[in-house]
Amino acid sequence: MIQFSSRIFCGITSDKPHYPYELPEGWVWTTLGEISNYGTTINIQVDDIDKNEWILELEDIEKETANIIQRLSASERSVKGTRHKFSAGSILYSKLRTYLNKVLVAPSEGYCTTEIMPFDTYGIISNEYICHVLRSPFFLGYTLQCGYGVKMPRLSTTDACNGMIPLPPLNEQIRIVEAIKYWFVLIDIIESGKENLQETIRQAKSKILDLAIHGKLVPQDPTDEPATEQLKRINPKAEITCDNSQYGKLPKGWCLTTFKGTFKDISSKPFQILQSQIKIKGKHPVISQSSNFIEGYSDEDVLYKCDTPIIIFGDHTRNVKYVDFDFIVGADGVKIIKPYLDAKYGYYLIFYAASHIVNKGYSRHFSQISKFDYIVPPLQEQHRIVAKIEELFAQLDKIEASL
Incomplete structure (x- = not known):
């Protein structure tokens, strides 16, 4: 120095x-x-x-x-x-x-x-x-x-x-200027390539999710319990809009169901615990609809005890998060849903829906997300899909981190 x-x-x-x-x-x-x-x-x-x-x-x-x-x-x-x-x-x-x-x-x-x-x-x-x-x-x-x-x-x-x-000397000044121009042009090309590669990675992740949601990412196992039977056992009120026998494009054992058949909205008061009702050691992350979504720490009134993994997002679904820790709700609140299926698969399902909803001409509002039918594979295949997604995403994240 x-x-x-x-x-x-x-x-x-x-x-x-x-x-x-x-x-x-x-x-x-x-x-x-x-x-x-x-x-x-x-x-x-x-x-x-x-x-x-x-x-x-x-x-x-x-x-x-x-x-x-x-x-x-x-x-x-x-x-x-x-x-x-x-x-x-x-x-x-x-x-x-x-x-x-x-x-x-x-x-x-x-x-x-x-x-x-x-x-x-x-x-x-x-x-x-x-x-x-x-x-x-x-x-x-x-x-x-x-x-x-x-x-x-x-x-x-x-x-x-x-x-x-x-x-x-003057001649060396000129050579230095030319060298700087050369390297700056090269750096700009590299930066442009970096941006292109980042966009390619984003598109690759989107394609991976698309393949996963349509049963093309991992092979099916005919011995898996059909998704229809699983859903009806876990959520008897689940409305199955169609299954494989009615919809030839679905893989065997898969089904289509409504948002309420796939997720439970737990954003209501009974799932909130007042700070005065529970002894909290330390502080908890604050989750809100801000761009950062997880904002740091606070001593707000309302705590969510996260007994099982859940999915959260703001009303406009720009940020979707998989959460498996206790947290405090920010003043502007969030949507909190609990999947009836593999929690991580549910997260990727909502993430996929939120990222593609605009392409269908709809707004990102929660009310639009809740109108769609959701593709559900057998539980064991959900586990295999999640494992494959995370394996591929980890490889892409490693490439992006090296840029």
């Missing part, structure tokens, strides 16, 4: 120079103030800028990449005050919150907010190379030490000019 000297980096000189690190042969240490006109600007009142001229604001620049998000003319801006004039090829450096790395070479002339410092270098120096130095962790670390202000830290002109710059 580079150790910075506060004497050299924050505007205080020393009799003996202290350089951040040793440079290759032919390179020299200099400062931004020695090689550029940083701090010397041409200031123009907005009222004096032609309506067709480009005005650049900080929000137009994407953090980290420094890509220009939007380009608006003076007539498209509702701004007043002073702006700095800059030329094509000038370096544009955001002195406000330098950690956002909004540093770029201007693609054309225009005017910018005074929070951006436009400047040029002297002599045979590549502005693109200097731009990369200013965006580097080395220079960023310096600006974070010298910046002033807490919520909106800025880099003063003096400290910017005192910032150390490692300067190679």
Whole structure:
């Protein structure tokens, strides 16, 4: 790790120079103030800028990449005050919150907010190379030490000019810039491939569930107890909408039943235990309809004792969770259902329904989920399906984790 000297980096000189690190042969240490006109600007009142001229604001620049998000003319801006004039090829450096790395070479002339410092270098120096130095962790670390202000830290002109710059010969500056371009393009390709692979993994998981729910993931065993008999024994009120003899596309022993035939809604009060009625050691996870779903810990009033695994999701089914631990219900509540079948298979069944419901033109609301018929295999096959799903998902998760 580079150790910075506060004497050299924050505007205080020393009799003996202290350089951040040793440079290759032919390179020299200099400062931004020695090689550029940083701090010397041409200031123009907005009222004096032609309506067709480009005005650049900080929000137009994407953090980290420094890509220009939007380009608006003076007539498209509702701004007043002073702006700095800059030329094509000038370096544009955001002195406000330098950690956002909004540093770029201007693609054309225009005017910018005074929070951006436009400047040029002297002599045979590549502005693109200097731009990369200013965006580097080395220079960023310096600006974070010298910046002033807490919520909106800025880099003063003096400290910017005192910032150390490692300067190679011009030809090497050019080679460095070209190498950076090459590697950035390669990284973008890799990142794009990563996104494509993540989408492929998502599609693969969806296909695995599709095969599982339609009896094509694992082989059937003719000796398994038919799902119809199992359901009627566990849930005598289960309504079987059709079985194999009536619906040729179902594997042998499978059946179709209603939501109520497959799941029991236990979101009602009798399944809640007040905090005052039970001694709780420690704290319990809070589950709500938020994007995180399991939100941490709290001391709310209502506790769900999870004696058997259950499935929970918000009213709009964007998050489906398999839960086998006690938890506290958040203020906005959740839907809690208990499968009449293998709990994990029930989870994958609901997950499959929730992820495909939009494709059928329905909303993600629970009322739509409860209208569908659900495909149920024999209990033993449910166990085999769950084992296979989790084996394949684990392999895909391992691939995704390595990206």
